[in-house]
Amino acid sequence: xxxxxxxxxxxxxxxxxxxxxxxxxxxxxxxxxxxxxxxxxxxxxxxxxxxxxxxxxxxxxxxxxxxxxxxxxxxxxxxxxxxxxxxxxxxxxxxxxxxxxxxxxxxxxxxxxxxxxxxxxxxxxxxxxxxxxxxxxxxxxxxxxxxxxxxxxxxxxxxxxxxxxxxxxxxxxxxxxxxxxxxxxxxxxxxxxxxxxxxxxxxxxxxxxxxxxxxxxxxxxxxxxxxxxxxxxxxxxxxxxxxxxxxxxxxxxxxxxxxxxxxxxxxxxxxxxxxxxxxxxxxxxxxxxxxxxxxxxxxxxxxxxxxxxxxxxxxxxxxxxxxxxxxxxxxxxxxxxxxxxxxxxxxxxxxxxxxxxxxxxxxxxxxxxxxxxxxxxxxxxxxxxxxxxxxxxxxxxxxxxxxxxxxxxxxxxxxxxxxxxxxxxxxxxxxxxxxxxxxxxxxxxxxxxxxxxxx
Amino acid sequence: xxxxxxxxxxxxxxxxxxxxxxxxxxxxxxxxxxxxxxxxxxxxxxxxxxxxxxxxxxxxxxxxxxxxxxxxxxxxxxxxxxxxxxxxxxxxxxxxxxxxxxxxxxxxxxxxxxxxxxxxxxxxxxxxxxxxxxxxxxxxxxxxxxxxxxxxxxxxxxxxxxxxxxxxxxxxxxxxxxxxxxxxxxxxxxxxxxxxxxxxxxxxxxxxxxxxxxxxxxxxxxxxxxxxxxxxxxxxxxxxxxxxxxxxxxxxxxxxx
Numbered sequence: 001x002x003x004x005x006x007x008x009x010x011x012x013x014x015x016x017x018x019x020x021x022x023x024x025x026x027x028x029x030x031x032x033x034x035x036x037x038x039x040x041x042x043x044x045x046x047x048x049x050x051x052x053x054x055x056x057x058x059x060x061x062x063x064x065x066x067x068x069x070x071x072x073x074x075x076x077x078x079x080x081x082x083x084x085x086x087x088x089x090x091x092x093x094x095x096x097x098x099x100x101x102x103x104x105x106x107x108x109x110x111x112x113x114x115x116x117x118x119x120x121x122x123x124x125x126x127x128x129x130x131x132x133x134x135x136x137x138x139x140x141x142x143x144x145x146x147x148x149x150x151x152x153x154x155x156x157x158x159x160x161x162x163x164x165x166x167x168x169x170x171x172x173x174x175x176x177x178x179x180x181x182x183x184x185x186x187x188x189x190x191x192x193x194x195x196x197x198x199x200x201x202x203x204x205x206x207x208x209x210x211x212x213x214x215x216x217x218x219x220x221x222x223x224x225x226x227x228x229x230x231x232x233x234x235x236x237x238x239x240x241x242x243x244x245x246x247x248x249x250x251x252x253x254x255x256x257x258x259x260x261x262x263x264x265x266x267x268x269x270x271x272x273x274x275x276x277x278x279x280x281x282x283x284x285x286x287x288x289x290x291x292x293x294x295x296x297x298x299x300x301x302x303x304x305x306x307x308x309x310x311x312x313x314x315x316x317x318x319x320x321x322x323x324x325x326x327x328x329x330x331x332x333x334x335x336x337x338x339x340x341x342x343x344x345x346x347x348x349x350x351x352x353x354x355x356x357x358x359x360x361x362x363x364x365x366x367x368x369x370x371x372x373x374x375x376x377x378x379x380x381x382x383x384x385x386x387x388x389x390x391x392x393x394x395x396x397x398x399x400x401x402x403x404x405x406x407x408x409x410x411x412x413x414x415x416x417x418x419x420x421x422x423x424x425x426x427x428x429x430x431x432x433x434x435x436x437x438x439x440x441x442x443x444x445x446x447x448x449x450x451x452x453x454x455x
Numbered sequence: 456x457x458x459x460x461x462x463x464x465x466x467x468x469x470x471x472x473x474x475x476x477x478x479x480x481x482x483x484x485x486x487x488x489x490x491x492x493x494x495x496x497x498x499x500x501x502x503x504x505x506x507x508x509x510x511x512x513x514x515x516x517x518x519x520x521x522x523x524x525x526x527x528x529x530x531x532x533x534x535x536x537x538x539x540x541x542x543x544x545x546x547x548x549x550x551x552x553x554x555x556x557x558x559x560x561x562x563x564x565x566x567x568x569x570x571x572x573x574x575x576x577x578x579x580x581x582x583x584x585x586x587x588x589x590x591x592x593x594x595x596x597x598x599x600x601x602x603x604x605x606x607x608x609x610x611x612x613x614x615x616x617x618x619x620x621x622x623x624x625x626x627x628x629x630x631x632x633x634x635x636x637x638x639x640x641x642x643x644x645x646x647x648x649x650x651x652x653x654x655x656x657x658x659x660x661x662x663x664x665x666x667x668x669x670x671x672x673x674x675x676x677x678x679x680x681x682x683x684x685x686x687x688x689x690x691x692x693x694x695x696x697x698x699x700x701x702x703x704x705x706x707x708x709x710x711x712x
Contacts, residue, residue: 386512391548392558394508395622396536396565405561409552 006062007044011037013068013186014152026127029154032136036151039141046145055329055361056271056300061243066215068153069178069185071100076179076210081105084175084208084237086422091170092117097177099187099216100156105177114163117172120190123159130161134194138221139249144273146245150188150219157190160203164196164225171202171233171420178242180212189218193232197225197253202233204420207246209238209267215245222250222258226280229257233423237430238267240295247273254280254309259288261418262301263427266293275304278312278340289318290414290427292434293326300329305347307340307373314344319414320351321407322358323434333365336373343373351381352410408432456524458657459484459507459626464518465682466506473514476502478682480518484626487654491668491693492661494679495701500661501545503679504630508542509535522626536562537569539625543615543632545661550602555614558602559584559621566622587620591647608635616647627651627658633667645670665697678704 014037025033045062046053077097085107086093094117095105101119111117123131141148158174176189193203207216216238224230238244244267252258264270270293276285291299305314320328330349351360364377384406392402411431418424459482466477476499484490494500506513507520509532520527527535550558556577563583564574575583588595591613603611612632619627629648633641648671651658660667668676668690676693678686678701685708686692696704 385548387548388550390510390532391544391550392562393532394536394542394544395558395562395618396533396569397558397561398533398565399531401561405553406550409550413552 006065007041009065010149010152010186011041013066017068017153017155026124026132028132029124029135033152033154036141036148036154039148040145040152043145043148052302052331056269056298058245058269058271060269061215061245064184064213064215066184066186067181069098069100069181069187069214071097071102073097073102073104074179077102077177078105080177080179080208080210081175084177084206086171086173086204089170089422090173090204091168093173093175094119094158095175095177096156096158096189098179098181098185098214099176099189112166112168114166115168116159116161118159120157120159120192121155124155128159130194131159131192134221134223135190135192136221138223138251139219139247144247146217146271147219147247150190150217150247153188154190155188158192160191160193162195162199162201165198166196167200168202171204174203174205176205176207176216176218178207178209178214178216178238180209180214180241182212184213184215186215186217189216191218191220193220193222193230195222195224195228195230197227199225199228199230202231202420204233204235204423207234207236207238207244209242211239211241213241213243215243218244218246220246220248222248224250224252224256224258224283226253227255228253229259231259231419232261233418233420234260234262235265235423235426236263236267236270237265240266240268240297242267244270246271248275250276250285252276252278252280252283252285255282256280257284257286259286261414261423262287262289263414263423264289264291264293264299264301265427265430266297266299268297270297270299271302272300273302273304275306276314277306277308278314279308281309282311283309284312285314287314287316287318288414288417290411291318291320291322291328292411292431293321293328294323294434296325298327298329302329302331302333304333304335305345307334307336307343307345310340311342312340312344314346316345316347317414318349319411320349320360321354321411322351322360323354325355325357327358328360330360330362330379331365332363332377333367334375334377336368336370336375338369341370341372343370343375345373345375347377349379350410352407353381353383354407457483457521458486458523460519460521462519462521464503464506464520465516466502466513467516469512469514475516476513476682477506480682480684482677482684484657484659486625486657488675489652489658489671489673490660491673491676491690492659492679492684493663493665493676493693493696496663498679499682500679501630504542504628504659504661507628508532508540533565536622537566541619541622541624541627543612543619543627543629545630545632545634547603547611547615549604549606551604553602554599555602556580556598559618562618562622584621587617590620590650591617592643593617609637609640612636613640613644613647616644620647620651625656627656629658629660631661631663633662633664641667641670665693668693680705680708
């Protein structure tokens with residue numbers, strides 16, 4: 001019963017965590033944490049017999065004795081933070097080391113009226129009433145054991161509150177650096193983003209790392225108020241000793257828009273759950289995903305678009321580029337409630353396999369309980385198209401350059417939609433380096449996107 | 456010396472048990488000439504064009520292709536292109552995410568590099584393509600659109616001839632460039648092709664119909680049948696084929712055996 005033993009690691013971490021907290025926790029939080037850890041203790045880690053975990057084996061996580069990470073800022077953390085900082089391209093940048101807020105590495109700024117961007121630790125200390133109202137309200141501990149586990153350890157992370165009418169031009173950057181320690185470490189960052197009505201803002205969460213074995217188990221909750229527009233970018237680029245498990249749960253109000261750009265450049269094992277509830281009439285969700293992995297990396301993207309209100313469009317486009325022996329999983333569920341008439345949902349998953357040993361598992365899952373809806377889905381997986389390669393070669397482009405160019409163009413279809421320049425540039429550089437193309441090759445060189453796709 | 460000398464060319468589909476398609480093609484093309492290769496569907500004329508361009512889905516099993524004194528079979532497709540061979544595709548491929556302008560500049564520069572000439576920057580390149588675009592009545596927005604993506608059949612064919620004009624090949628192969636074109640588009644495409652006629656260059660049109668030859672007058676017309684060129688004549692042969700069909704050629708060939 002390896003499972004039980006390793007579950008106990010986290011339960012005993014929890015006991016230690018409780019002892020260290022000096023009784024300063026508000027009662028509501030205490031109850032939510034306990035509910036989380038109790039749920040986790042009851043169900044343990046998922047196994048591949050469970051439908052949602054069929055293609056991702058989390059045994060390497062379950063078997064590892066993780067200790068809670070501390071927030072010591074070492075040279076490795078400083079180096080990573082330096083490499084991924086947005087500098088003045090961000091309105092404000094909070095940096096977390098192994099899940100702990102680092103004032104030293106962060107860049108504070110005088111924020112406009114109505115904008116709160118703070119560490120969760122500070123927000124909890126001041127017992128902000130908004131936290132009790134929102135924290136743990138969207139991400140369901142019963143839906144996913146990793147959410148339950150994260151909830152048990154709510155302590156630090158980020159809290160973003162955008163008051164009614166706030167419009168930000170520059171992005172808010174939340175940068176999480178994990179460097180592990182002498183033994184395997186785990187961090188449980190928790191992010192809460194609350195946008196009231198008529199807000200417009202862009203956020204970037206970056207998860208980067210170096211060093212020894214570590215697990216980042218992230219939960220992000222996003223509440224998008226009526227008529228608001230939130231653009232959420234997630235960039236994950238960790239080392240080959242890292243595990244990354246993340247759940248983002250968003251709830252969209254009436255006539256709001258939520259755009260997600262999620263890019264995974266890898267860790268040993270990555271599992272992303274991205275769940276969006278279109279709760280208010282006329283809400284719109286756009287989910288774009290890009291996975292560029294190699295070696296024996298594994299990445300699993302599970303998304304749920306839950307249409308709970310009428311007249312809501314949703315567009316989803318996920319692209320995986322898999323090299324070597326990398327494995328990818330995409331499962332996109334569209335759930336349409338009976339009252340969600342006039343739902344217009346389009347889901348597309350495209351995967352490029354650059355080696356015979358790479359593999360992809362892509363499946364749509366549609367559950368539709370309304371009768372006047374339009375839901376389409378499509379999925380393609382395969383190597384670089386040889387007809388395209390021949391066409392390019394017949395014009396003088398070498399075989400190698402043709403393959404690289406086509407791979408780059410395949411991924412650029414996603415990156416060109418990303419408006420945050422430091423994120424787009426990092427992805428372009430990564431793609432160019434991976435494809436052996438000149439680093440100065442820019443998406444703009446390839447021309448405008450022709451496919452009409454709203455971002 | 457002939458620009459292109461094909462001798463007893465045999466080729467088959469490159470797969471286990473692949474079908475034989477070319478069964479002994481002989482063809483000689485000199486600079487300055489315009490040739491038309493005609494034949495029924497499945498006679499092997501498109502395969503011949505693709506084999507000359509080096510498509511790897513076909514395997515040459517016998518015979519030779521000599522281009523400008525070089526053994527063409529030894530060269531990869533990209534090397535053939537850099538040496539001045541161009542194929543206007545029957546079914547041009549759509550390449551999402553790559554603009555015509557980026558693609559064509561990469562192509563032009565690959566040839567320039569091969570010839571040891573300086574590569575073009577985007578300003579020089581735009582200057583080069585401007586006249587050719589006008590010649591083929593192409594909307595300037597073409598250049599910024601992904602290669603062939605969402606183009607109509609006629610636009611794709613026009614784009615092929617436009618690319619041929621920009622690439623300035625020595626041997627231009629046009630594979631059924633006329634099919635699917637309305638009369639106006641056919642005139643534009645023919646005008647483009649005619650502008651390329653020069654004593655330094657040869658053009659080979661693979662076609663099904665005589666119609667194209669009203670606009671681009673060939674010096675030679677060849678009839679292909681069951682993987683071989685069975686008859687060669689001047690442009691009056693094309694008119695005869697149009698009028699009488701191919702049956703009489705078949706009978707003639709059968710009688711000769």
